Amino acid sequence: MMMTDFSSGKKTDIPLTGRRRDDSEASEESVSVSISPLRLTTLAVDLISTQTFWSRVDFSTAFFRFMYGSTSKFMDVNVSQNEQLLDQIQQLERERDELRKDIEQLCIQQAGPSYLVVATKMHFQRTAALEQEIEKLKKKLASSTRDNLNLQEELSEAYRIKSQLADLHGAEVTKNLESEKQLKFFQGCVAAAFSERDHSIMEAEKAKEKEELMFQKLDEVEKKMEILNSDFLEQQRFIDKLQADLAKQLNENKAFKKVVDRFYGIRQQSFQDCEDTSWDQKCTCLLEDPPQVWSYNDPSTSKYISVLEEELQSARNFVDNLQNKLCMDLEIENHLKKKVRELEKKKIASDQMFINSLAGLRHHHSLHRMQIVNILEEEKSHNKYMFSMIEGKIRQMNRCNERESEHSCDTMRLNENYYANRESTDAELSMAPEISVAGISLKSDIDLADSQGDTSKALAQALQEKVAALLLLSQQEERHLLERNVNTALQKKVEEFQRNLLQVTNEKVKALMELAQLKQNYQLLKERVGLEMEMRKDQLTAEDNRLATHEHEGKLRSILKKSYLSRWINKVDFGRNTSESSHTNEGNFSSRHSNSMEIARMKIENATLRESLESMEHLTSTIHRLRASLSQVKDSAMLGGTVTGISQVLEDTTSEAMLVRTALSSCLPVSWSAGANMESLGGSVDDESSDIHSDSSNEKLDSVSAVGFEMVELLILAAELLKEYTSKIKSED
Structure with missing residues (x-):
């Protein structure tokens, strides 16, 4: 037999010799055990520790049973495993009882005179454990009763909520039936509104395409004007440069003229010639003179005169070149002036074309506006005519009120037929209101002409026409109201999309800024790591x-x-x-x-x-x-x-x-x-x-x-x- 010392956590072997009979036998058990006195004291201590241990086991077992009982109310998972655990716990409890009986018998046999002390201790321990178990069971019973009451209250509350939900469900079912009827009525109106909206959208897209084409043409004209203006500015700069060169050459020509006049005066003084000639003739005379005329038997003077003649020839050549350039500049200037005139004419023509197109668009807009106004006037006059017709028929109805009581059954039958065919008449009236009203008016005139003697048919016809006119007016009002609601909903949706777009752009900008900051921090971190590596290298070199x-x-x-x-x-x-x-x-x-x-x-x-x-x-x-x-x-x-x-x-x-x-x-x-x-x-x-x-x-x-x-x-x-x-x-x- 293995005896466990729970105080030290060790197992003790107790040799037991003898034979145990069944529980049904009433004879005493014969057990011969040889245990020393020291062993007996240890067994008494083990007995006390086992009493406390098994009381703890009883508490853990009761707690497990309570938890298992509480959780089994909410889920039925791993039932077989829980049953096995309960069986094991019961088996452990049986083994515990057997071990307790064996230990008590051993203590009684080995105790001798101190049997009463040991028995009283064991009795007190049992009574204390039983009292603790009784108190724990009472607490568990009170908690279970409280849980039962709480669950009953929750169940009653759940039943009450269920009844309320059932009532609400019935009300919602009735509301859904009514809403389905209204939905069927509004679907026709929505289809007509969608068709008109699509038509208006197509017209608006066509107008936008025309406007985009006009803007594209206008952009092309503006680009051409910018190119021509840039060319004109370049030519103007070139002309200014040529004018500056021309002024410089004119100044040089003035100096050359002074030199030629001086030399020609010297010639006149030498030849005693006082004739006044032109500057070109002076130049020709000076050039035609032989070189001996200007020698004066002085080699330095002759050389100086030859140098001056060479300079004069180069000046003439330069003047010829300048005149040629001036002619070319004049031609270029005339050509540029022609281009500028052509560009101005083109610009004027494009402006005129743009103005004409705008005038055409305005005229087209005014025509459409006049057409819409005329249509509205026609509709207004038609509605006035219809209202006058309805008022006349109402007067006839007032005259026939005295005879209405006799033919009430016929009018009720006509109304039932009308409500039976209401959906088809609504669709026809919404698709072609003007034709239906005209047909009703003609039919009413024919019926009144044919049934002057029959007042009941006339009364029924008048009521039918009145109901048809009122339905037509209500349909038009509902259609306008629906269009207004659709437009407001679309406008709100567009505004919401714009807000979302603005928010997304702001978040994108923030994310980009954060990314830039993170990149900057990463770059700084890389630089710091590089500096640390350099510092480590410097440390190594310093240690060397x-x-x-x-x-x-x-x-x-x-x-x-x-x-x-x-x-x-x-x-x-x-x-x-x-x-x-x-x-x-x-x-x-x-x-x-x-x-x-x-x-x-x-x-x-x-x-x-x-x-x-x-x-x-x-x-x-x-x-x-x-x-x-x-x-x-x-x-x-x-x-x-x-x-x-x-x-x-x-x-x-x-x-x-x-x-x-x-x-x-x-x-x-x-x-x-x-x-x-x-x-x-x-x-x-x-x-x-x-x-x-x-x-x-x-x-x-x-x-x-x-x-x-x-x-x-x-x-x-x-x-x-x-x-x-x-x-x-x-x-x-």
Whole structure:
């Protein structure tokens, strides 16, 4: 038999020897068990724990049964599985009872004198468990009664709602029948309205096509006018240029005339000739004179005269060319004037044609308007005639009122026949109202002429005509009302479509702006990543060149500062970015962008603090190790150790301190607080470190780097002092 210790979670083997008979047998069970006293105490404890455990099992079983009973009301799924679980629970309860009986018998057999104490404890435990179960069952009974009452109230409410729904359903059925009848009546009216609307739409489309053709022709004429105006402006510029050249040539001609007059005066003085001739004759005379006339036995003068003659010939040639150009310009100007006149005529003709077409359209519009007015006048006169006819027939009906009582049965029969054929007469009246009214009037005249002696038929005919006229008027009014409602509905739909289009365009613009902002942020992120990669490469190069000078270290640190992440995400840039985004985007997007930037800044500050802590720990451990090595060197020097070993240790310590200083000068933290770190640095850096790093004194460092620099400088100074001390000891020896 396996006994479970529920307090420790272990199983205990209890050897049982004996034979159990059936429950029907009334004899006692003979069980021989050999258990030590210590074992008996453990069994008593197990018994108490099993009592509590099985009470919990009873509660869980009752809870499961309650839940299963409550859920079975709403769904019948996995019934077989639930039945299996219930069977297993019942089997476990039977096994529990058997185990409890066995444990009680064992405790009674092994207890001896203390049987009464154990039995009272077990009895009290059973009574407590039973009382708890009774209280739980009472609570469950009260909750189940409350649930039953609630369900009964809900059921009555459901029946009441069902009856109300049935009444509403009956009312809706009657309303639907009436609406179907009205729908059949309005379908004919809607069909007529749709046909008239389609006809009007076709006419409007034709008018729009004509208008578009006219606008296209007008656009073509305007394009031609623009081309001709551009050509005219180019020709005008060319003419102005030629006029300027002509004025220049005229000025040159005046100068040449003065020169020719001067030379001709000299000739007149030499030949004593006082005749006044034209300018052309003067030029011919001067050109026909032999060269000896102008020599005067002076070679310089003859040369000068020959030069002047050559210049005069070139001037004549130039004047001829100018005259030819002037003639060509005049011809071009005349040709352009002709073109301008032709274009003006064409423009006038096109304007006249456009005016004539507009006048034709206005005339056509006035004709249509007159036709519509005439049709309306005809309809008005026709309606007046019909109203007069109806009034006359009403007078006849008033005269025949005395005889109406005798023939009421005939009129009722006629009305029934009329309502039976109402749908067909409505359709015919809506398709051809004028023909129906004319036919009714003619038929009424013929009937009145034939049935003067028969008053009953005349009365019935008059009533029929009156009802037909009233139906026709009501149909026309309904048709106009339906057209008005359709037009208003279409106008509302168009306005709604326009609002939707405007909203869609606004959303599209917003989406494009957001996309542009995201692209910009992506580009900035790419640049930052590239800068970070460059900074990492610079770190690697700085670690390779650890023995470089302080000047090189300062330059590297300044380069790294320029490419710092805080220069991309700081207060100034953040304010500028938010202002630009507020100008380009709307409020929601700018606020979202600012929140993201604040979160990014907080993340960077958190990473900076973590990195500062890690670097401080690493720096502290390194400085502690170097200080320990220096203290050992000092102790060995005091005890009289070898100078070579001490100097080697000091050199190693100095080189390692230099490497740490190089790493501190070239390290790149996550963030660079350019505004706040200067105040913390003011009281931490001494004049000595500022003198050593004179090239980078204006640069800003974080607190960890400043403290590291100070510690490393102190270690280097201590190593140098120890070197001097060891060198003094060596010199003294």
